Amino acid sequence: MTVIRQDxxxxxxxDALQYISYYxxxxxxxxxxxxYEREENPAAKDAIAQxxxxxxxxxxxxxxICQDTGIVTVFVHVGMNVTWDAEMSLDxxxxxxxxxxxxxxxxxxxxxxxxxxxxxxxxxxxxTPAIIHHKIVPGDKVDIHVAxxxxxxxxxSKFAMLNPSDxxxxxxxxxxxxxxxxxCPPGMLGIGIGGTxxxxxxxxxxxxxxxxxxxxxxDPPVCKVIDYKKFxxxxxxxxxxxxxxxxxxxxxxxxxxxxxxxxDYEFKKRHAEKFLKDGAKLKAYVFFKxxxxxxxxxxxxxxxxxxxxxxxLGKVEQMPKLEGKRMTxxxxxxxxxx
Numbered sequence: 001m002t003v004i005r006q007d008x009x010x011x012x013x014x015d016a017l018q019y020i021s022y023y024x025x026x027x028x029x030x031x032x033x034x035x036y037e038r039e040e041n042p043a044a045k046d047a048i049a050q051x052x053x054x055x056x057x058x059x060x061x062x063x064x065i066c067q068d069t070g071i072v073t074v075f076v077h078v079g080m081n082v083t084w085d086a087e088m089s090l091d092x093x094x095x096x097x098x099x100x101x102x103x104x105x106x107x108x109x110x111x112x113x114x115x116x117x118x119x120x121x122x123x124x125x126x127x128t129p130a131i132i133h134h135k136i137v138p139g140d141k142v143d144i145h146v147a148x149x150x151x152x153x154x155x156x157s158k159f160a161m162l163n164p165s166d167x168x169x170x171x172x173x174x175x176x177x178x179x180x181x182x183x184c185p186p187g188m189l190g191i192g193i194g195g196t197x198x199x200x201x202x203x204x205x206x207x208x209x210x211x212x213x214x215x216x217x218x219d220p221p222v223c224k225v226i227d228y229k230k231f232x233x234x235x236x237x238x239x240x241x242x243x244x245x246x247x248x249x250x251x252x253x254x255x256x257x258x259x260x261x262x263x264d265y266e267f268k269k270r271h272a273e274k275f276l277k278d279g280a281k282l283k284a285y286v287f288f289k290x291x292x293x294x295x296x297x298x299x300x301x302x303x304x305x306x307x308x309x310x311x312x313l314g315k316v317e318q319m320p321k322l323e324g325k326r327m328t329x330x331x332x333x334x335x336x337x338x
Contacts, residue, residue, distance in 0.1 A: 002079070002140040006086035006093055009144070013074070013097025014104070016146045021069055021101075021109055022058040029055060062107055069109040070148025072098050072130035079139035091132055094144075099126040156180075168193060169235065250280040256302055258286055258295035269306060276313040276333045285328040286320075296322060303329045 032052055039045040058065045074094050086093065102109040103126055111127040156179045160171060172191065252275040254268050275282050284306055286299035303320040307329065314331040321328055 002082045003085050004082050004142050006084075006088055009086070009090075009093045009142070010097040010100065013094055013144060013146060014100035016144070017072065017098065017101035017109070017148060018062075018104060018107060020146065020148060021064045021107065022062050024055045024059070024065065064107070064109060066150065067110060068112070068150040069102070069127075070150050071112055072127060073147045073149055074130050074132045075135070075145040076132065077135050077137045077143040079141045080136060081138075081140040082142055090134070091129075094130055094132055095128040098128050098130050102127040251283050252280045253283045253285070256284065256286045256299070258288060258292050258299040258302070260302060265302070265306075269309065272306065272310060272331075273313060276310060276331065279333050281317075281333065282310075282314060282331040283328060284331065285326050288325045288327070293325065296327065299327045303327065307331060 029052070032048060032055075036045060036048045036052065039048060055065065057063070076090065076094070078090070088096065102111055109127070111123055111125050113124050113127050113129065115122045115124050158175045158179070162168065162171060168191075176189075252272075254272055254275075256265070256268065260268075272282050272284065284303055286302060288296065288299065300320045307316050310331060312334075314333050316329065317332045318328070318330040
């Protein structure tokens with residue numbers, strides 16, 4: 001039977017927090033290096049270079065990558081068969097580890113947590129308490145995962161309750177431009193979808209994956225923890241395939257003046273006939289230049305005449321409508337005409 005000692009837990013949490021304060025993950029460094037090689041914009045290339053240089057300096061000097069050293073989030077998986085050699089509670093052990101890490105004399109980390117965020121807003125000065133999630137699992141070991149999420153990025157968090165018919169992709173794309181700056185770039189986007197708000201965000205944070213609502217109409221809704229980037233990629237592939245199968249609507253335009261003569265009218269009408277026979281939608285409009293807007297009645301009569309003479313080839317979708325200096329009419333081709 002495994003015995004978990006109190007000081008081992010405390011020191012492990014402290015060491016982990018110090019480690020992540022000055023080391024980037026290897027996959028991140030590899031991705032940034034590849035992005036640097038691909039980037040063509042000089043300003044963007046210089047920005048990526050600064051990130052990589054800063055990362056190297058922090059790793060070699062054991063100094064924080066960012067001055068915002070985060071709000072500590074901890075996920076603890078406790079094996080059912082472990083035995084504790086401890087006097088403190090599990091939460092107290094974790095918070096003591098946070099305290100040691102943030103007050104280490106060789107690399108003091110910035111404390112951001114407030115004792116009473118809705119009152120005096122007094123800083124606890126040691127970044128405690130941490131946000132701690134517990135789970136009892138089979139086995140004889142304790143797994144502790146720590147993350148120091150920046151306060152700047154936390155302040156940009158967005159949450160919404162969407163209808164089953166709403167597009168998650170559209171909502172994400174709408175939110176991103178509104179988030180602006182406020183964290184140290186580059187940002188890593190985490191998305192949790194489905195379930196209750198609390199559970200979805202917990203699972204997404206813990207596994208670095210995303211809880212996606214696969215069948216929202218099911219009772220209860222079916223959710224799955226997956227790689228959301230891959231989910232979006234597959235969804236886009238399906239959407240693209242569906243669009244490729246859908247018939248494409250071609251719109252052809254013909255422009256008239258309010259006093260177009262008969263010869264010019266007949267010439268343009270022949271083009272309109274060809275467009276409709278080819279299966280294109282026709283957009284016919286009269287442009288009123290300068291004071292010619294006083295002849296808007298003539299423009300409307302011209303368009304209605306065109307619609308009448310093309311009725312065997314097309315059906316009017318929009319009657320003549322004046323918008324600004326243009327009066328526009330749409331005619332769709334009849335399916336039995338080629």
